[in-house]
Amino acid sequence: MNLAIRDVRYHRFKFFSSTIGVSLLIMVVVAIGGIIRGVILDSATIIDETGADLWVVQAHGAHPQGGTLGPFVEISRLPQQIYHAIEVMPGVAQASPLATAWEHVKVMPRPTRLMKFMYMNALLNTAAMVEPGWMAMPKLQRFIVIGYQLGKIGGPPLIVAGRGIQASHYEMVADVKTGFHVGQHLRLGNFDYTVVGLTKNMVGFTADPVVYTTLTDAQNILFQQDPNLLRSQRPRIAQPFTDLAATQPRLARRLAVTAAASAEDTRSVNAIAVKLRPGVSAKKVADRITRWQHLQVYTAPQAVNLQLMGSNRLILFQLALFRDILVLIAGVVISLILYTFTLDKLREIALLKLLGARGRVIYRMVLQEALFMGIVGTLLGSALELLIEPYFPRRVVATYGDIAQMLLAMTVVTLFASVLAVRRAMRVDPRAVIGME
Amino acid sequence: MERRAYAIQAEHLVKVYGQGRTRVEVLKGVNLAMRGGELWALMGPSGSGKTTLLTILGLVTEPTQGRLCIDGEDIYGGKRPDLARLRREKTGFVFQSPNLIPFLTAQENVLLPLSLIGARRQAARARVMQLLESLEVAERADLYPNQLSGGEKQRIAIARALANSPKLIMADEPTASLDAGRALGVMHLLRQAARKHDTAVLVVTHDHRLLGEVDHVTRIMDGRIVDVPDAPPTPDHRRLATASAGRPGGRPARS
Known part of the structure; x- marks a missing residue:
């Protein structure tokens, strides 16, 4: 019993x-x-879904570990054209330049009952810390912009609504967690963009959702400065050539234009995702890139680990x-x-x-x-x-x-x-x- | 005298609690012998050692000295006895309050002792139903104790005490909380059970009205068994009474 x-x-x-x-x-x-x-x-999603075997980022000679922890943990900036040199290396199937950074847009919140309750609770317990009218203030919707070259790795792995990016400008695919919808227009940087498709489960290690654009658009969003600022900076950039202008005005003007163009150049990338051919040793290729291109290279697991241990440890x-x-x-x-x-x-x-x-x-x-x-x-x-x-x-x-x-x-x-x-x-x-x- | 003839036989049982200044001798050489089928009443004032004797005979407490045989087995004669096993196999208990396990049905309460001795399920269930029928509570078998009346609970408790066919049933004031009619009924049941199952039943009671149902009355006073001159005669009292103060199964308490 x-x-x-x-x-x-x-x-x-x-x-x-x-x-x-x-x-x-x-x-x-x-x-x-x-x-x-x-x-x-979340820390592994972007790395995994990109499908890259190696992540090439900015090296840093003075850095005790020899390189930055980019592109998602530390700032990394590389000249865009360097990917050509990597792509022709033995064993490399594809090298895709990527521009990545955090961006935000302001959206008006649609408070749920739970949010209202949490707000009231916060007001009761930490009144001094809560800004009056917090519920009616625009919310900052943070996301990670990833710009990639169409046809290369680094784009959205899955489209759950709408379509993928087809035009080379002003189109984007957003993760559903952004709350954006297909057809929505957003102003990022100096231009308006249209959400043409939605993807799912694409978030960074901070849980911020990802927004995909073409590489050029991403570079514009991330690196292009305000036109007024550029205009105000041009005389300062041209200043060193004023003496030369007296004797060689054409040369001085050309140098000033070149210097300004250099300062305004947006053709930088944050990382290069490298896909290897089957059976190729990632370590060997990584060593070769480090030695000849003076860049920092991480394997995919190392890149995941950097995000995991670097920020969320x-x-x-x-x-x-x-x-x-x-x-x-x-x-x-x-x-x-x-x-x-x-x-x-x-x-x-x-x-x-x-x-x-x-x-x-x-x-x-x-x-x-x-x-x-x-x-x-x-x-x-x-x-x-x-x-x-x-x-x-x-x-x-x-x-x-x-x-x-x-x-x-x-x-x-x-x-x-x-x-x-x-x-x-x-x-x-x-x-x-x-x-x- | 042939020991096998007795269901229980106690010789010079002594029980001492404490040591030195706190030493208390509760039992001072108790002798007692009961045959199967006998119903005895044990009487005595408060503090006379009734409960201690009951726990020693019921194999709950070990005596300090003396010899105890149950069904011919000398309990403390050899190596340290497994009292729990002996209790499972040789004794049954009925208490003032029925003490049924509240989370078991009436049937399961009776089944419990059989389950503890590892009886086969089919046979055990048949035995339980037979006991419940004989005590006229078979139709209450599936009810929980809180769904039973006081009298029904006491019958279930008696059935549980009988379930493992014990040699000895200890009943500690089983009628104390019952009115006279119900008390007589319970004593009658115990008497019937003793006869029918050839079990020795020792009932601790203070109620003189019930003595007509018992085969023998024995009185304990200050840790010793004494004669009971005022015990009422019963038809077979003379034949059965064997209690004594001095020797096991010795002189009849009443002649």
Whole structure:
């Protein structure tokens, strides 16, 4: 006869209400695991989806590590034409110049009820820190602009609405998380652009969505300066040639124009994504690029790692620590619940002992209830987490592997958690039933 | 005397609690012998050692000295006994309050002792239903204790005590919380059970009105068994009474 099942069946409300409490804790634990995985995936998305084997960025002779951490973690700037030299190297299938940077547009917020509630809550608790009228202020929609050459790697991997970029100017494909829609016009830099298509799941390690344009458009958006500024700068650029103008005015004018053109040149890129031919050693090609072109090269895993460890390292450690603490808290909570359950059953346990029940009958009952609570709590908590996952503002990805791991961890935790209850149960004196102890 | 003839036989049982200045001798050489099928009443004032004797005979407490044989087995004669096993196999308990396990149905409560001794499910269920029928509570088998009346609960408790066919049933004031009619009914059930299952039943009681149902009355006073001159005669009392103060299964308490 299984006493644990019968006890749970009889005290089902008490047991399941406690299990729901445990499952909510576990839901948070699984969610934090999902957030950690989400951050990792976000860090790897652009690198993975680009499909490049090598990422070539600006080298830096004085840098102790010999190069920048670009293009997404540190500023990197290269002359655009250098990709030609890389593309003709042995083993290279394709070299694609990319211009990348963070941009933003102002959008009017459409506050949800949750946002209103959070705003009111913030106002109550941190009134001094909340700007009056915050809800009605335009929101800054940040995104990463990636400019690529049409037909080369680095463009949107998937189009979920509209079409891909076809024209060489003024078209863009945005990730759905930007909130942009097909046909929407946006002013970026000095020009208007039209959203011609939408892509999905393309975000950077900061979870900012990606907007794709042609390389030239991206260069214009990112590097082209304000025309008024340029106009005001031209006399200053021409200043060194004023002496020359007296004797050789044509030469001086030509030099001034050349200098101004150089200052206004937007033909820079932030990185070159390199696709290798099958079977070619990435390390060999990377060494060759470093040696002959004086550039910094990262393999795709190194580039992912840079984003992950360069910017999100502390957040990930913090989240992981918080998750582990929560697992311990879940263990303590289960332990106290089981202990309380056991205290409620002391008379029955004494009676079982008086009837000659072996010790293992008693501790099997406590252990089975503990395991039942741990397993049901984990499954319920995981199911709840999967249900709420889509509503998180950032990507949260809990896998079945995470849930299986959690199940294993909670089995161990509940086994330890039941020790206190088992010890109390084993101390019960059967004479308590007769009123003697 | 042949020991096998007795369901339980206690010789010079002594129980001491504490040491030195806190030493208390609760039992001072108790002798007692009961045959299967006998129903005995154990009476005595508060603090006389009734419950201690009950727990020693019920194999819950070990005596400090003395010899205890149940169904011919000398419990403390050899190596350290497995009291839990002996309780499972040889004893049954009925208490003042029925002490049913609240999360088990009536049927499961009775099944519990059989489950603890590892009885086969089919046979155990048949035995349980037979007991419940004999105690006229078979139709309440699937109810939980909180759905049963006081009398039904006590019947279920008796059925549970009988389930593992024990040699000895200890009943600690099983009628204390019942009115006279119900108390007599319970004693009658215990008496029937003792007869039918050839089980020795020792009932601790203070209620003199119930003594007509018992085969023998034994009184404990200050840790010793004493004669009971005022015990009411019953038809087979003379034949069965074997309690003594001085020797196991010795002189009849009443003649």
